[in-house]
Amino acid sequence: MDIEQFLIDTLQNNLIWLLLALLIFILIFKGVKIVPQSEQHVVERFGRLRSVLGPGINMIVPFIDKIAHKVSILERQLPTASQDAITRDNVLTQVDTSVFYRITEPEKTVYRIRDVDSAISTTVAGIVRAEIGKMDLDEVQANRSQLINTIKANVEDAVDNWGIEVTRAEILDVNLDQATRNAMMQQLNAERARRAQVTEAEGAKRAVELSADAELYASEQTAKARRILADAEAYATQTVAKAINENGLEAAQYQIALKQVEALNALGAGQGNQTIVLPAEALTAFNDAFKLLKGRG
Known part of the structure; x- marks a missing residue:
């Protein structure tokens, strides 16, 4: 009986230690949380926001605190979106946009907005339509970088309360309907023809100017030669007059x-036989x- 009692007591003690070890393991497992570098975890206590765990080893209260949301903080790219927009000069365009963003405050993102991607896409579409409506088509084509910066700034202001940082916004393409393209092509051809005519006219003008310059130069040289000949004749006359005066x-x-x-x-030096009378x-x-x-x- 003593041996059986000893075995029972030993088994009970070992079971207690085993249960205690299991409890410690569960507490450690529940209380110690390792967060990856690319994530942040939102902790709730009794359904309310408790804290946000950053990358590394973190401690929470087991059975009281829980990880409610695991949020990736990597940069994300929204799918390319197309939306119709009308310019100030009433040209219908189809604008393809793409937005890159990252979550900086997960507690705002998870509690203030349900579908982040859809919300940002809707916001971008509205801002693109509003900004393009302020510009003519030529301005949209020529000032695309300025338009991108304006859209990015406006989107950042709109999503600031969602804990989101817009890292990049791009206008991938501005498409026009076929009728508008044909009209623009006609305008482009007309402009090219006008430039060709202007170039030809300028060339003809330059040729006339060069011809006039050549004639003026020739006249100046002829006048200069005549002046030199007249000076020589005058000198000869003066020499003869001086000789007559002296001799x-x-x-x-x-x-x-x-x-x-x-x-x-x-x-007498003429060619052939000739008679001089x-x-x-x-x-x-x-x-x-x-x-x-x-x-x-």
Whole structure:
């Protein structure tokens, strides 16, 4: 009997220790929470928000606190959305947008909004329509980066109460109906034709200007040559006048005789057989010239 009682007591003691160890294990399992780096956990106590657990090892009160929500804090991309928008100049466009965001305050996200993606998509669509309605089509095409920044800022203001940070907003494409595309193509072709005509006219104008410049240059050079020739003739006249002034009539007669002889030589240097008939007075003048030249020699 003593041995049986001893065994029963030992078994009871071991069972108590076993139950105690199991209880400690359960308390540790329930009280110690390891949160991944990419998540944050929202803790509730009796249905109310207790705390938000960050990455790493965290402690909660077992059986009283519980992990109500496990929220990923990784950046997310909304599916590409298309919405119709009318510009200020009444052009119907279809705008494709994409938004990137991340949750920064999980307690706001889980308790203030049910479907985050749908809510952000609806907000973006409304803001895109409102902003494009303030701009003409040409402004939408030319100022896309400015439009993106405006949309991003407005979306950030709208979702601030949801604990969300909008990291990036993109306008992927702005599509037009076929009629508008055809009209724009006609306008583009007309503009190209106008530019070609302007370029051709400018080229013709430049050619006329260059031709006028060439004629003016030629006229200036001709006038310059004539001025130089006139200066040379004036210098020769001055030289002859000076010689006459210094040597008297004999120098003038000598010059005349020299010119007469040069003229006779020029007549005799012609090609072929030719006969030169001179009047008697001319022969007398040439004879006097030869005498004068001989005397000067």
